[in-house]
Amino acid sequence: MEEFHFKCIVTGPPCVGKSSLLLQFCEKEFSAELDTTVGVEFQSKTMELDSTYKIKLEIWDTAGQESFRSITNNYYRGAHIALLVYDITNRQSFQYLGSWLEEISQMSGENIVTLLIGNKSDHNDRRVVKVEEGERFARENNILFIETSAKDNTNVEKAFEDATRQVVKLIKEGKMVVVNKKPQTVSLNQKEDPKQQQQQKKSGCC
Amino acid sequence: MVQNLKETQLTMDNVLLSIDKLTKLLPENLQQEEAIEFSETLKKSPISTPSFTYSHTPESNLSLKSITNMIQRVSDKKAVWIDDILPKMSTMRHTGKVKELTRRGIDKDIRGLVWQTALDNQLNIEPSLYQSFLEKWGDKIETNISLIDSPPSTNSSTSSSLNSSSIISSSLPSNATQSPPPSPPNGFNTTEEAILYSFSMIDIDLPRTFASFSLLNHESSQFRKQLQRILKGYVNLSPTLGYVQGMSYLAAMLLLHMDEYQSFVCFCNLLNNRFLQSLYQLKMKEVDNYMNAFEMMLQFNMPKLAEHFKELQMLPHHYLIQWWMTVFCQSLPLPVCIRVWDCFIIEGNLFLFVTALGILFHYKKQLEEGSLEFCKNFLANLPNDLDADSLFRSIDNINISYCSQIYKEIERVLADDMELQSIEQEPNNFNSNSTNNNSNYHSFDLRHTTNSPNNQSPEVLSSYDYEEEEEYSQHSDNINDQLRFSANSIVNLSPRNH
Numbered sequence: 001m002e003e004f005h006f007k008c009i010v011t012g013p014p015c016v017g018k019s020s021l022l023l024q025f026c027e028k029e030f031s032a033e034l035d036t037t038v039g040v041e042f043q044s045k046t047m048e049l050d051s052t053y054k055i056k057l058e059i060w061d062t063a064g065q066e067s068f069r070s071i072t073n074n075y076y077r078g079a080h081i082a083l084l085v086y087d088i089t090n091r092q093s094f095q096y097l098g099s100w101l102e103e104i105s106q107m108s109g110e111n112i113v114t115l116l117i118g119n120k121s122d123h124n125d126r127r128v129v130k131v132e133e134g135e136r137f138a139r140e141n142n143i144l145f146i147e148t149s150a151k152d153n154t155n156v157e158k159a160f161e162d163a164t165r166q167v168v169k170l171i172k173e174g175k176m177v178v179v180n181k182k183p184q185t186v187s188l189n190q191k192e193d194p195k196q197q198q199q200q201k202k203s204g205c206c
Numbered sequence: 207m208v209q210n211l212k213e214t215q216l217t218m219d220n221v222l223l224s225i226d227k228l229t230k231l232l233p234e235n236l237q238q239e240e241a242i243e244f245s246e247t248l249k250k251s252p253i254s255t256p257s258f259t260y261s262h263t264p265e266s267n268l269s270l271k272s273i274t275n276m277i278q279r280v281s282d283k284k285a286v287w288i289d290d291i292l293p294k295m296s297t298m299r300h301t302g303k304v305k306e307l308t309r310r311g312i313d314k315d316i317r318g319l320v321w322q323t324a325l326d327n328q329l330n331i332e333p334s335l336y337q338s339f340l341e342k343w344g345d346k347i348e349t350n351i352s353l354i355d356s357p358p359s360t361n362s363s364t365s366s367s368l369n370s371s372s373i374i375s376s377s378l379p380s381n382a383t384q385s386p387p388p389s390p391p392n393g394f395n396t397t398e399e400a401i402l403y404s405f406s407m408i409d410i411d412l413p414r415t416f417a418s419f420s421l422l423n424h425e426s427s428q429f430r431k432q433l434q435r436i437l438k439g440y441v442n443l444s445p446t447l448g449y450v451q452g453m454s455y456l457a458a459m460l461l462l463h464m465d466e467y468q469s470f471v472c473f474c475n476l477l478n479n480r481f482l483q484s485l486y487q488l489k490m491k492e493v494d495n496y497m498n499a500f501e502m503m504l505q506f507n508m509p510k511l512a513e514h515f516k517e518l519q520m521l522p523h524h525y526l527i528q529w530w531m532t533v534f535c536q537s538l539p540l541p542v543c544i545r546v547w548d549c550f551i552i553e554g555n556l557f558l559f560v561t562a563l564g565i566l567f568h569y570k571k572q573l574e575e576g577s578l579e580f581c582k583n584f585l586a587n588l589p590n591d592l593d594a595d596s597l598f599r600s601i602d603n604i605n606i607s608y609c610s611q612i613y614k615e616i617e618r619v620l621a622d623d624m625e626l627q628s629i630e631q632e633p634n635n636f637n638s639n640s641t642n643n644n645s646n647y648h649s650f651d652l653r654h655t656t657n658s659p660n661n662q663s664p665e666v667l668s669s670y671d672y673e674e675e676e677e678y679s680q681h682s683d684n685i686n687d688q689l690r691f692s693a694n695s696i697v698n699l700s701p702r703n704h
Contacts, residue, residue: 014407014410014451015410015414031417033413033417033418033420033423034414034417035414035415035416035417035418035536036410036411036414036415036451036452036454037451038451038452038455038527038528038531038532038536039452039527039528039531040524040527040528041528041586042524042582042583042586043583043586044579044582044583058579058582063451065407065450065451066393067448067450067451067486067488068450068451068488070488070490071488071490071523071527074523
């Protein structure tokens with residue numbers, strides 16, 4: 001069985017169920033009493049894809065609050081998959097997805113596979129974002145889309161399968177390169193280009 | 207026989223009295239159910255007075271003398287705190303005696319008092335400040351702001367609005383700040399907008415703080431309402447920083463040990479230090495410096511593990527951000543965490559480094575053999591069966607004198623940076639985070655060095671002797687050799703900010 005090692009980052013506004021999705025995916029559990037994510041949390045999971053591939057996933061769960069961007073941004077480097085999550089019962093969480101998407105493309109490589117996830121689909125009675133809206137947004141931005149429920153485990157595995165399948169496809173087509181079948185390491189201590197430094201200093205004086 | 211019975215009666219009376227006392231020590235602000243839950247949690251693992259688990263001892267083995275002695279010792283220890291230490295906290299806290307007492311755990315009934323005294327009130331917060339905050343925001347404090355009222359500052363349109371000058375200066379306490387912040391917090395049109403955004407984040411996070419204890423799950427919970435007011439009070443006081451996820455744990459931990467207003471005062475003063483400010487403002491340059499300092503300490507204390515982490519490219523950021531921002535509230539079992547807080551509050555930030563090293567030491571064997579995935583996973587989700595005594599035994603293996611020197615050095619470097627910055631900016635306790643992103647930071651970079659602290663084998667270290675704090679001063683040249691300071695060599699901030 002061919003083996004791949006992918007890095008995946010889960011991102012999106014606060015309280016949309018990012019950690020719950022991961023808990024359901026990795027541990028097959030749901031808890032209404034999950035602690036808030038401070039900074040970045042790590043999970044790993046090995047899954048089988050279409051009985052053909054063995055995929056080892058390194059998953060980084062990020063804090064949704066804006067303030068944490070300076071930390072979470074570092075985790076995009078070398079990521080193969082970005083899961084962008086919103087809450088179908090919260091209009092605000094859907095409203096600013098454009099800027100989240102912009103951030104994903106700025107922070108990661110061009111070929112990152114982005115999957116838009118409308119979570120909390122079990123709360124259909126409280127839905128304020130229609131399925132079609134999610135679909136349209138995904139189509140317009142050329143990304144994948146799925147609705148999930150971390151609570152009743154609807155489509156959670158499928159979400160990860162869809163995303164990884166797309167990465168494998170890109171690799172097979174030669175559009176994405178995986179070095180040593182290991183994800184690139186996240187580096188939080190990038191040395192700055194000296195030229196940039198000088199520019200920064202100059203602008204600092206102005 | 208009669209005499210014996212009398213003695214027994216007397217002793218039992220004493221024990222019951224003490225238990226009664228202990229029960230009363232639960233924070234008064236807890237509702238009954240909460241109090242029961244809280245005390246259950248504490249009972250599961252006694253925090254500071256293991257002597258009170260006497261009920262599990264068969265009566266025949268119960269030595270009356272030993273119980274009396276224990277009670278005597280406990281009350282003696284309390285008397286030492288109250289009579290000798292608290293009145294002279296600022297000088298006494300650095301002595302070996304106080305540190306040693308703290309390491310053994312502060313008695314629960316004086317813990318709140320000790321914490322308050324140690325945290326002090328350098329910000330001179332007065333009840334009227336808290337009162338005026340409550341009056342100003344009225345129903346916005348207790349009404350849940352269910353949705354995020356402001357967009358995250360991610361697009362260019364928001365950054366252009368930074369020049370807006372509509373600042374609600376009245377939201378700043380006159381005795382705490384001299385001047386309003388130069389502009390509303392990043393990405394917000396007005397300070398009020400920023401405050402409301404923070405309020406909504408607080409409301410989201412309240413039920414997600416210590417979630418497994420369900421202390422905060424119910425909206426009607428008194429504890430939750432108090433925590434909500436404390437956090438929103440802080441946002442009102444410090445709108446530029448506002449609420450950052452993680453803060454709710456710190457405030458909740460304080461509120462478990464003292465009343466609402468005292469918790470507010472302690473919370474503001476606790477956050478008023480450079481280390482926690484760097485973390486909460488997520489100033490990555492400064493945070494990186496602290497991380498590098500930590501790596502040096504790790505290298506010295508556990509060279510094998512440090513090498514292993516280096517090979518795996520396991521950065522301290524992966525686990526320390528969460529550990530430190532919540533002061534271990536998310537990582538350690540509550541009773542253990544409280545013991546760590548005792549030392550953290552008395553000894554200061556260095557103890558956060560020491561605790562982290564202690565945790566790594568405790569699980570050293572597993573970590574040294576673990577893969578990158580294992581290590582990341584393990585440290586992000588520590589086993590929940592760690593007990594305080596084991597952790598503190600591991601901490602005893604850490605060479606704190608060495609860590610202390612490194613820590614002092616990093617604080618000195620950062621203080622120099624602050625001075626540089628303050629030339630351009632009025633020093634301001636609450637709004638110091640409107641920093642100049644282009645200022646010259648020094649860096650404290652382990653990576654430029656040879657990484658061989660000295661020729662001693664630090665793997666097995668004698669436990670720390672407080673009276674010999676300067677023991678390692680002879681190595682200071684050696685340490686300084688490793689510290690290379692160069693401006694701007696670590697830069698790693700969100701490119702969005704340009």
